[in-house]
Amino acid sequence: MDMLMIQLEKDSATPLYEQLYEEIKKGIIEGTIAVQTKLPSKRKLSEFLSISQTTVELAYAQLIAEGYITSKSRVGFFVEAIEELAYVEKTTSQQMIKTTKKHKILIDFNPGKIDTSSFPFTTWRKYAKDAIDDHKQDLLLIGSPQGEQELREQIASYLYQSRGVLCSPEQIVIGSGTEQLLPMIMKLLGEDNLYAIENPGYALTHHIFSQYNQSVIPIDVDEDGMQIQQLEGSSAKVAYVTPSHQFPTGAVLSASRRAQLLNWAAQEEERYIIEDDYDSEFRYIGKPIASLQGMDHRGKVIYISTFSKSLMPSLRIAYFVLPEKLLTRYHDIFTYYTSTVPRFEQHMLTQFMKDGYFSKHLNRMRKIYRKKLEKLTQALDPYAPTVSISGEQAGMHVVLTVRKEMSATDLSNIALQQGIRIIPIKEYMIAPTAQNREDQFLLGFGGIEEAEITNTIQKLMDCWRIRRTAD
Ligand SMILES: Cc1ncc(COP(=O)(O)O)c(C=O)c1O
Structure with a gap:
């Protein structure tokens, strides 16, 4: 042959x-x-x-x-x-x-993507090199199950300054991601709990709660965040919320609802609020919104956040802050577990924060994402009123509303055939909501190069046959 x-x-x-x-x-x-x-x-x-x-x-x-x-x-x-x-x-x-x-993905509006072109690799490498060169022998041994004390000190001070979170390093527990920490919180709050979750909401939480056989009650979200009145009418014991930037709608929990939520939690001993502050570092309009944890005087809020958006999702470092009264329970249950985050990474991150590089990085990234958001808004402008955006005050995604005689699923499939991934909001729902979100999409812009934004939006509009109404 x-x-x-x-x-x-x-x-x-x-x-x-x-x-x-x-x-x-x-x-x-x-x-x-x-x-x-x-x-x-x-x-x-x-x-x-x-x-x-x-x-x-x-x-x-x-x-x-x-x-x-x-x-x-x-x-x-x-x-x-x-x-x-x-x-x-x-x-x-x-x-x-x-x-x-x-359907090879050529353009990805997935909200989980970050900008990878501006990461300070040289600085990060220096800390990685230092950790090895300095023969940090103690890092070879098992560290604190809660995470490195020094890193918890850095996180406590960062949280106080930038998020108004009041806590001591002893209240912080570091773990390899929100997805890994949430089951720990569930264990702390006891079996057979009833969780109120935002609808639409973070898909992974729906998944985790059901995998751990926890009952969930979906609570509708509107432009002011979770509808607390609905929560009050439910039999939920714990409310999981994203108050600073609701995922995925981008709504901010209004001041009156914050007070209402804290009051709801105060009414019963075993009621708690899990405040997920996943991307609060990136706020573009108005003052940063202080955390619920900082407003809470009764020890009702478990604050949880992550470095996935602020640094990189692959780092796998997140943390929660426990109210003091849950600390004894935490120590009783978790003393025998070791930390899920390697000590070398924790050490590198500590130094990075201590020397001010984390704040510098955040300031830089905020500018980069703000520019991307401006470009995105400009690129979508000529297609109004067929399309419009909301939830653009913060984060790395917006909600895109498309007024076409076609379902979001069909539009999303059409885009996929052209190699464009854009997810309909209804995929983040666990039950139908009063507000019709059939025409809404989640448009993540973090991972798209600024110079490419106009082009990518044009491609999306072309594949949906949406014409410009203005230039
Ligand atoms: C609402 C919400 N919470 C948390 C996270 C981060 O999760 P992790 O720390 O597991 O990366 C994300 C990431 O997209 C998110 O959207």
């Missing part, structure tokens, strides 16, 4: 050698490559398919190991006679992966 005509997908997640091996194996099993056929030499096949010789070598080695071909020294590779086998078709899940891969 002179050559093998094989289609390889160079940008597939499956390595090339594996694709090549699979295709030849399939040919042998199906009989399209006959027994005793001499396969092309490694050099010829690599040139023909424009791949490296190593790739061919690896594929041939695998076929030899599995008995599909043999190698005759200085002669070549030959197909072996094998028992008749039904070729196992790719499984449904593999087919599904292929189908989603068909």
Whole structure:
């Protein structure tokens, strides 16, 4: 056989050698490559398919190991006679992966993306290098289960200055993400609790609460945040809220509702509020909104936040602040667990904060995201009133309302066919809400280059056939 005509997908997640091996194996099993056929030499096949010789070598080695071909020294590779086998078709899940891969994501409005081009790698590297060079031997040992004392001191002082959170480092518990800390809070608050959650709300919390068999009561959200009246009418014991920047609507919990919420919690001993302050660092309009925790005088708020937005989601460092009265319970339950965050990373972050780089980074990123938001608003302006945005005071996403005779799901699918990922708000709902959000989308802009924003919005509008009404 002179050559093998094989289609390889160079940008597939499956390595090339594996694709090549699979295709030849399939040919042998199906009989399209006959027994005793001499396969092309490694050099010829690599040139023909424009791949490296190593790739061919690896594929041939695998076929030899599995008995599909043999190698005759200085002669070549030959197909072996094998028992008749039904070729196992790719499984449904593999087919599904292929189908989603068909829609390669070229533009991603996913709200979880941050700007990666402005990260201070040089400074971060210095702290990583220092941690190793300084032979910090104690970092090789297990640290405090609550997280490093020094990091908790830095977080306490940052929270006081920027969020009005009043706490001592002893009240802080560091863990590898909100998703890992929430189950700890659930354990602290006791089995069989009843949680009120925002609807629409952070999808992961819906998921976590149900995985841990906790009952949830969805509470509607409007332009002033969670509707506390609805909460008051429910039998919930704990309310999970994102008051500074409701996820995903972007609403800010109004001052009167904040007071109402705190009063609701004060009415019963076991009532608590979980305040998720995930992206409060990035506020563009008006004064920063102080935390609920800072307004609470009865020890009813468990404050939780993360470095996922302010630094990077891959760092996996988040923390919660417990009211003093829950500390004994925390120590009783969690004393025997070790921290889930590596000590070297905690040490690096401590130094980064101590030397003022965290604040510098936040100031810089705030400017960058503000510019991106301005660009986004300008880019969408000519398409009004068919489209409009809300929730643009803070964070790295806005809510896009699209007035078209088509459902958000259909519009989202149309966009996906063009390689654009944009998620309808209704995907964040766990029950129907009084307010119709059928025409709303979550538009994350953090991960899109500023220079690309106008272009990406134009592509989105073009694929939805929305024309400019003004220039
Ligand atoms: C509401 C909310 N809470 C928390 C987080 C961060 O979670 P983690 O700390 O697990 O990265 C996010 C991230 O997008 C979020 O949207």
